[in-house]
Amino acid sequence: MILEKIAELLAETAGCEASDITPDTKFSDLGIDSLDIVELIMNIEDEFKVEVEMDQSLVTVSDLIAKIEEQVKNA
Amino acid sequence: MNFNIIGTGMYVPENIITNDDLAKIVDTSDEWITQRVGVRQRHICVNETAEDLAFHAAERALNNSGISPDELDLILVATVSGETVSPSVACMVQKRLGATCMAFDINAACSAFIFLLETAAGFFARGTIKKALIIGTERMSRIIDWTDRSTCVIMGDGAGAVVLEEGSGYLSSTFTVKGDDTVIKIPQFIGNSPFFKLEQEKPYLLMNGQETFKFAVNAICGDVEKLLEQNKLTLADIKYIVPHQANKRIIDFASKRLGVEEDKFFVNIDRYGNTSSASIPIALDEMNREGLIKSGDLLLLSAFGGGLANASCIIKW
Numbered sequence: 453m454i455l456e457k458i459a460e461l462l463a464e465t466a467g468c469e470a471s472d473i474t475p476d477t478k479f480s481d482l483g484i485d486s487l488d489i490v491e492l493i494m495n496i497e498d499e500f501k502v503e504v505e506m507d508q509s510l511v512t513v514s515d516l517i518a519k520i521e522e523q524v525k526n527a
Numbered sequence: 528m529n530f531n532i533i534g535t536g537m538y539v540p541e542n543i544i545t546n547d548d549l550a551k552i553v554d555t556s557d558e559w560i561t562q563r564v565g566v567r568q569r570h571i572c573v574n575e576t577a578e579d580l581a582f583h584a585a586e587r588a589l590n591n592s593g594i595s596p597d598e599l600d601l602i603l604v605a606t607v608s609g610e611t612v613s614p615s616v617a618c619m620v621q622k623r624l625g626a627t628c629m630a631f632d633i634n635a636a637c638s639a640f641i642f643l644l645e646t647a648a649g650f651f652a653r654g655t656i657k658k659a660l661i662i663g664t665e666r667m668s669r670i671i672d673w674t675d676r677s678t679c680v681i682m683g684d685g686a687g688a689v690v691l692e693e694g695s696g697y698l699s700s701t702f703t704v705k706g707d708d709t710v711i712k713i714p715q716f717i718g719n720s721p722f723f724k725l726e727q728e729k730p731y732l733l734m735n736g737q738e739t740f741k742f743a744v745n746a747i748c749g750d751v752e753k754l755l756e757q758n759k760l761t762l763a764d765i766k767y768i769v770p771h772q773a774n775k776r777i778i779d780f781a782s783k784r785l786g787v788e789e790d791k792f793f794v795n796i797d798r799y800g801n802t803s804s805a806s807i808p809i810a811l812d813e814m815n816r817e818g819l820i821k822s823g824d825l826l827l828l829s830a831f832g833g834g835l836a837n838a839s840c841i842i843k844w
Contacts, residue, residue, distance in 0.1 A: 485563055486736060486737050487563065487736065487737070487740050487776050489737070490737045490740045490741050491780055493741075494741060494744065494745075494780075494784075506737045506738065506741070
């Protein structure tokens with residue numbers, strides 16, 4: 453569910469197919485820059501009603517999923 | 528009682544630095560800067576000071592308004608890059624114009640122009656002034672680290688000015704300050720006191736790009752929605768949103784999130800870069816001289832920046 457939504461939002465930003473995005477996908481491999489990642493995070497924050505801290509630990513899609521799951525669990 | 532804007536002026540130094548010029552100084556390219564920041568060129572001072580820029584913009588605004596310097600009751604200047612702490616830039620502009628009125632500077636970084644309008648509105652409301660000159664002037668090239676490719680490609684030098692007279696054109700405003708020195712910071716020279724033990728930080732602009740982007744987009748969207756709701760207006764009632772020209776990407780994403788077409792935003796960052804407090808008055812002068820705004824049009828000015836502070840207002844032209 454979270455992966456699907458991220459894949460959808462990320463595909464829109466990166467201009468690729470949502471089906472190409474897996475938990476192991478690295479943001480740096482999608483040809484998107486640091487501001488694209490902020491746009492993605494802001495869209496995700498709206499979607500899941502969470503606040504995601506932006507830091508260097510966000511490398512792959514699964515890193516982002518973990519951050520969201522942690523917040524959803526604590527909510 | 529508040530004010531109407533009766534004249535506008537701007538001035539930028541002659542020297543134009545293109546993205547290709549910058550690529551010779553730092554590791555960057557025209558494509559990278561254009562895509563990620565939206566700047567194609569910026570004007571950079573060679574032998575002008577922030578005071579010079581302010582003076583020339585002020586002269587043009589006064590000419591445009593048709594009033595003379597001796598009619599002014601107040602001069603306010605916004606700057607974070609003036610060459611002197613004292614005298615203030617406002618005092619020196621007063622001298623060079625040959626005006627005799629009160630004059631002082633206000634620092635609220637990139638959102639300062641709106642803070643100045645609010646301050647002037649207070650003077651008009653008290654009935655103590657009839658005419659005011661409001662200037663944003665920046666020699667950002669003085670306070671950026673020219674070896675830091677993440678900031679030096681964004682900024683530009685310039686000044687913009689408006690002349691105000693008694694009226695009722697300042698309809699509504701909103702101000703938000705959330706003190707923070709981790710997202711945007713410009714340290715000063717710490718002096719040579721033999722007693723002071725803290726270390727000098729580099730006296731250049733430090734900016735966390737991602738945090739700034741998020742703060743800025745939220746600031747524009749939040750302020751626009753708040754002002755429209757407070758005034759029972761919709762975006763259709765607003766002729767232009769005039770945002771602080773910080774980064775084209777901020778403006779693009781804000782327009783997307785507000786669900787409004789991009790041409791609702793006036794954009795000139797491609798030609799001037801980010802001129803901090805000068806960006807909105809420069810935009811107003813371009814719009815005024817290009818005939819984009821007519822008497823009675825509503826403009827929503829929206830600024831955000833160091834502080835952190837954001838400020839927006841609706842004015843009737």
